[in-house]
Amino acid sequence: MRTRIVMTVALAAVSVCLSAQTTSISARKLIVMAADALGGEDRILAVKSIAIDGYGQLAYQNGGGNITASPDAPQKWTNINGLRRVIDVEHGRMRLQQRQFQDFVFAYERNMTGRGPAAIQMLDGDVAFNVGVDGRATRASDAVARQRRIEWLNHPVTIVRAALDPAAKLTNLRTEGKTASVDIVTPKGDHVTLGIDAASHLPAWIRWVGPDGNLGDVTFRTSFVGYQDANGVRVPSGFNTVMDFRNVVYQKLYVDKTVVDGPIDNLAAPADVRAASVPPARPPAVEVIPVAKGIWYLKAAGNSTLYEFADHLTLFEPYGSEASTKAVIEKARTLVPAKPLTEVIVSHHHFDHSGGLRAAVSEGLTVITQRGNADLFKEMASRPATLFPDALGRNPKPIKIRPMDDMLVLKDAAMEVRIYRTIANSHMANGIFAYAPGARAVSEGDLVDEGWEISFWGNSYSDSVKYWKLQVDKDLPVHGNIHTYAEVMGLIRKQVAGAQALCKRVEDAGLSMQGCPVANAEF
Ligand SMILES: [Zn+2]
Secondary structure, three states: OHHHHHHHHHHHHHHHHHHOOOOHHHHHHHHHHHHHHHOOHHHHHHOOEEEEEEEEEEEHHHHOOOOOOOOOOOOOEEEEEEEEEEEEOOOOEEEEEEEEEEOOHHHHHHHHHOOOOOOEEEEEOOEEEEEOOOOOEEEOOHHHHHHHHHHHHOOHHHHHHHHHOOOOEEEEEEEEOOEEEEEEEOOOOOEEEEEEEOOOOOEEEEEEEEEEOOOEEEEEEEEEEOOEEEOOEEEOOEEEEEEOOOOOEEEEEEEEEEEEOOOOOOOOOOHHHHHOOOOOOOOOOOEEEEEEOOEEEEEOOOEEEEEEOOOOEEEEOOOOOHHHHHHHHHHHHHHOOOOOEEEEEOOOOOOOOOOOHHHHHHOOOEEEEEHHHHHHHHHHHHOOOOOOOOHHHHOOOOOEEEEEOOEEEEEOOOOEEEEEEOOOOOOOOOOEEEEEOOOOEEEEOOOOOOOOOOOOOOHHHHHHHHHOOOOOOEEEEOOOOOEEHHHHHHHHHHHHHHHHHHHHHHHHOOOOOOOOOOOOOOO
16 A cells, blocks of 8 residues: 555656656656665665676677577577676775676687686776786776776666766656656766656666667666565666667676675775776777789788779778778778779678678778678668767768679679678578689688687588689688688688587587587588
8 A cells, every 4th residue: 555655656756747847856756766665765875885696698799690680580699607796886896707608609619618707897986997817907998987887877776876966967757668767967977767667666777878889879778677685775686688779688687696785895996007098999900911913811800801993992891890990991092092992792790790881881882792681781880879979970871782692793804703602601691702713712701710629610611612613722711811722621620520529528428519419510
């Protein structure tokens, strides 16, 4: 009965507010109600620390790493184990530790041989820093600091405390479904929206916008579910974060245990880290390797290939990021200043290989790709980046796509490049690669990588070469370095054998692993 009365008051506050053009006073009342639901305003303001142990899953490449670009493609996950998030509420500090384990076949070897725990992520006020496995602390960028301040707010107690701060700006009180929501600008200037359940008055979710290299501005929404008591404070048992890109579940976290006001370590930034300047964003250096007349291999975050036609230039792969792709485009223009760069070939949709897609579109390049990737690329290029403007956000342009099916020949008096569909590949169903018959050189993404210890789709390279009846001398891979075709076949033979040996080890131990037995291992 008491709940019902309080709820009526809350809804009355919302409706009064909506009719009276939203005043910050009624929004503040709503926040106080949320504090009361969490354990009382005084208790919430007295909280000194929160330590969360848990585990969960993270969407691999934000949902852009699946077998195809279709929104219906099954999601790939990165498992989060041994998560420990400590919030020093009193001093405005945080530490996040977790082990990430990519839960799909080609990552298994490196997962099992272990590359040590990921760097420990720290925040002290406005100073973000990382502590490596060697214990060394290094200052992180302002963008990382902002992301961690949002992560700091991503808990009912911290967001309600931030909203209770008299220096916080509360606006736009409204109803959204079964919640009353309010926009909050924290004293540090970060913008979030908090949704409060109309029935329980507990914080239901927090929503914010962040930058994304592939997608422009992305709205994230973390729901807080399964409230339980911890030392007189209501805390959630689960956090579920969804993106406004295809409703991809960005992260799921399951809480083992939350300790409120237990003893915690000193999380202060070391004096030298605090004094260090924020690392500046440097454009990556681009190394140029001439391959043949009119063909250059450009090494940056990944490797691209530049082809010189009679009256224009064509690039293979906008890899990694806006910064890397812009540096590669710049380099291409200095190599052949007389001819415009007009096209970019994208091998497959995975978000590392399309990391510079938006930058390429902003430069007016026509995107050549397999038809199965076209809708996703249109979606990526049409998303706004207004709060966190990237190259395309500053210079919006519609994407120009030249979709292909199985084969496309680009040919004039100066150059011939044939683009073929990749055959029998379990990593990407709609992959393409480029072949320059003059140089007998293949440019490809993810057919081979000298850095892989195992390969589950090794046959795809030789199957594709046989299917399209190609004479290959050189491989110009996006990952690694130039190899002869014989060297490539040697690498793949070793990697397929590595996958078979790993599967045998797993089976001998009475365990099972995704991708075993190695179906694609006839070599
Ligand atoms: Zn890939």
